[in-house]
Amino acid sequence: MSTIPQWVKNLKPAGPQGTELLQQERNKSSVDVEQLSNFLFTKDGLARKQRVLEILQNDKVFDKSQNYFAGRVDRFETALARAKKLRQLHIKHNFSQDDKMVANELISEPGPYGLHESMFLITLRDQGTPEQHEVFLRKAEQYKFIGCYAQTELGHGSNVRGLETTATWNSDDKTFTIHSPTLTSSKWWIGSLGRTANHAVVMAQLIVDGKPMGPHPFVVQIRDMESHQPLENIHVGDIGPKFGYNTMDNGYLLFNKVKVPHISMLARFSSVDPKTGKYARPASPSLVYGTLTWVRSTIVMQAGGVLARGVTIATRYCAVRRQFQDRDAPEWQKGENQVMNYTTVQVRLLPLLATTFALHFTGKAMMALYAASQSKMSQDAGKAGGPQRGAGPEETNAGSDLLADLHATSCGLKSLASYTAVEGLEICRRACGGHGYSSFSGIGPWYADYLPTATWEGDNYMLTQQVARYLLKTARSVLKGVDPNTNDTTLILSTFLARQDTGAAFDVLGNDSDIVAAFAWRASFLTFEALKHRDEQKKPWNSLLVDFYRLSRAHSQYMIVKNFYETLQSSSPAQEGMGTETLDIMHKLFRLYALHTLEQEASEFYTSSAVTVRQIQLARANAVMKLLEEIRPHAVRLADAWAFPDWQLDSSLGRYDGKVYEDMFYRASEQNPLNRVTIDPYPDSPTLFKANEAAALKSRL
């Protein structure tokens, strides 16, 4: 806009400038940003990010400056244009899968192809037969079939077995009839379904000879390949605006007795024989859970980065923002205090900074575990399954099966990691004071898009039951004398049993490995307590849910502390070039995460006798406060190591160069379409907008 007067353009923020303040912060710290970034992402990963960033920045369609202003329909339209363009670039530049993931991270908005590219393709690949790959997958990979994954229904989310959509086998014409008997059976929340997809993988209750066989996946065409209108007897649309995710067309879908051919049922694991109409069960029930486990591991891995965005923004802004003079400061020290110097700010941000690394390392370790379980799983694939599909993998072969361990672990960690990231982002936003409320902070909109992660792929509270179930089962097997070295869970539970009468004396303030042991002790204690309630006192399952939630949380915190510790103890930091100074700070971050968590959960540590009340008091009054003071000078550099480009953060407050106020002002005065409108403010006049340059501008184009 050209109406910004020159005298406004000439104004500078009152000094010291944000750029100077951030420079001072960076000068004060000896953390080697490059070393740490390389350790987190590898050199290749960072180079990839840079390469993809340049490609995206050169295309006007990815310009983010109007994202925060537009209405729902416009936002979706732009998101679709971006999705198409990204696919075109993918082909033009011959993107790898990793390039593609990086591009999505940089664009940072859910896109209309999102579920096609993830769950639709994965399900076709994992659950389809070679023949079905030929018919469905090939076209899907060419984006001729654009699909989604329709599982959740209006009335049912986490409880998959309660789905109402039916698929009835018709032996006479070898077809299935897909039907939605009630309003609550409407598919709901399905990403990419509302306006984009022409196909869907539909999870429906399979009925053969009048007998329900449980939920199974069917590939169904839902829209015409030419007109893109819904097919007859199919009713499909977008479910409307949401807290976030408004660039995605989450949809609803209803079927009025729609017939689909035999090949529609994805039949790699279970199938209906077209000749005999006989139903064959899946070879191993746990195979179906593989995809979900992978998704959860990814969520844990991403949670660290998600939170790191908020922490980066808040850390930089709190170093630039100054408020009040220090009450105790000497007279000559005139200026206002950097907000980051307030201990009330440090105690909110620095433990979160430590958490970003804790989650990242834990996610990495889980991905490795997943890869290991994949190869084991394919070896086991030939084994016969149980008589019923009722049990989840956490109940099969507890204490030995690698997948069981991973599945249980992934449930609890997904729950804790996404919860921590969600809570942490809001804490970061509030730590930015008033400006945190502006969209230009970059935290609010990011938070809104991330939020559903806390409820989807299994509600966080519901998931914790699976962890508890697994831990109880393992505890029973340990009591029966299973080999302690079977897996980590059996090991910590056996250790606890062996030592419970001699007691624990963990030196949590002096010895890092004792910290890990104290977390293991508390999780084990809670496991056996819960077991006592359930098996000896015969308490109802429902009355123990709160205990189970706490148990799951304790176990996941143990896993995080353990993985953080082991990552730093291993040879890899040194191998990948991290110097001792930086490593030393990382150890401090480990202690901050662990002791801050210990202090937050003090009563459980105390009740389990893992530590004494005196130790908790010392942890709070001395250890944590001292760590805050020691880490404070390195905060900006530690955040820098996450290597977020400004383009990705899209935040005035979190700019790398600290030009916070200039950027806030620029976005408000020059990018804001509302300022192109002159209004009539008087209640008696029916005119609302006197002149609307924005609309005039739009109509000229």
Added chain:
Amino acid sequence: MPDFTDTLRPAGPGGPAILAKERDSSDVPVEQLAQHLFPSNDFLGRQERIVPILENNKLFDKSKQQNLSRPERYRLGLARAKQLRRYADQYNWEDEDLNVAQYLCDDVSPYMVHYSMFITTVREQGNEEQRSYWLPKIEAMEAIGCYAQTELGHGSNVRGIECQARWDPAKGEFELHSPTLTASKWWNGTMGRTANHAIVVAQLLVPKSAESKDYVNHGPHPFIVQIRDTQTHKPLPRIAVGDIGPKYGYAPMDNGYMLFDHFRIPHSAMLSRYSWVDPNTCTYSKPANPAVVYGSLTAVRASIIMHARLIMARAVTVAVRYTCVRRQFQDRDSNDKRAPEMSVLDYPTVQIRILPLLATMFALHYTGAAMQSLYENTRAQIDQGDFSKLAVLHAQSSGLKSLCTELAANSVETCRRALGGHGFGGGSGLIQLNNDYLSKPTVEGDNWMITQQTASYLIKRMSAAVAAKTEPQDEVEAACKEWLHQGHDKRSSPLQIFDSDEQLVEAFHRRSRYLTYQAYIEREVKNRSWNSLLIQLRKVSHAESQSILVTNFHKALQNPSSNLPPPLKAHLRKLFQLFTLYTLDSEARDFLKASAVSDEDLDRLPDRIQQLMAEIRPHAVNIVDAWKIPDFLLDSALGRYDGRVYEDLFNRAHRLNPLNKVTFNPYYTSDEIEMGGGDGELRRIVAKL
């Protein structure tokens, strides 16, 4: 357009049947409880009269507003604000009616600051002449105003603002000037597009004498300034003013920025009831007592707490009704394979999130009411310049504002997540509520900053009590004295919290005194730096606030004049215990350290809490019904009074959703976006960016 979906019904049992059963099986008298909660000012009557007026005007239909862009949303907000004001004229509304109408409309109105801070400031800080000149224009809305205090670089610290008002004795004018970019006014509501006047708070610079070139800074003062032309509504020359852009919430409100370039205003612009610059001699006269502003601030904070309880009530109403209707999984211990799925509210993991909030609503209610009546009762003293009662009230109100807005803001999000996936959808009714309310923990005094005021006051009173030289100045000091007298700073035996409510309340007092004393030792005896104590001070403040909430809740139930029928009183007492024990449990360590409870009692707490929740659970629907939040305000498919949850969700998605009116071209090989739109569409989209 009719289609096969019109005949579909939700799977049974339906929401209406479930809620009817919930309502039948509880003996909580809804109407009596409602009267108990809203006894004064005909709040319920006004609500009942105004809802139909708004429901009958399409302008106030909320079903599509979430889809709008920011400029469209502002436009809608402006149209509604104008209409409400015209209704006020048409129906001869009292101020309270307009307030209720705004509350029901649920927009953060573009006129909001005009009605509140702008007019209040002129009324309270203008001298007689200024008031008689401005108030008629303001009431007729010829002058539409805002309140410009906060700047880009300064919020809570008012003394740090940079905007200057320099007195020029030669010309007899002030010169308003913004020397830097960070001096830009920022966040000020109603200013971005709507207002033609502003109260501008600026550093008052006055020459030492009429001849002197040396200026003295007298600190921030308010000036009333015209900022836009009353005909064209364009900014006046030498003023740059505009909207600051999109926010987390507050979409219909035009929060603004404003800069001045040596902008000249007359001597009469400075609001001069309390301070004044002599135009001839340049003598500056100070306000008689700086505490004059405390009074209205305390009233504002009491109303913030009363508002917070209604926010919680909305969120909890939605959560309770939907978690009754929503069913998920069978009971694991049930042997009947065909047993229906359980109501989600029967899960203790859901109860522990929602039912303590249900109890907290009442805690906030009784404390807000107590503060309001305390303020009314001390008003006479205040008007006569006696601020002794006010000091303690003011100090307590800071901590309470911090705690209560935090509780309310977090409660909305906790409830939203307890709704499962649908909580994320627009039909939950909690999204705009959450977005709008989340500004509260940081405005009117950042929640983390203002706890220092409360803690500082408490430490002072404890110091005085330790010194024991004079009679206690107020009740806080008396309580400190008593605590010391009992020797609680040394050792004492725990209270029996399960024996009586009085002991329970006493436990909160004892723990607050204990924390105050610890802070006193750190600061006054060990001379620890203020900054290193900030975290501890926040705990001190919260402990005191929790103690006030518990005390007022207890007092209200004991109050014989409330005429509560015994069955209702028994229910309220359970809510009191739930709130109290739940709070105690989450802060258990402090209570233990303060010798306020025994270790054994702490071990018994979780079971006791779960038992209380089980007892309250059957009455949850009736209790939220008594808060009388109309469906029009809830705007929630999930929280509807009649329980027709799924029908409403589907209707919103299917029939009210503008995105479904467009058919898109999904294939990446084509640049066409809307089917039939042609390949030029991509250019159109890019042009908008």
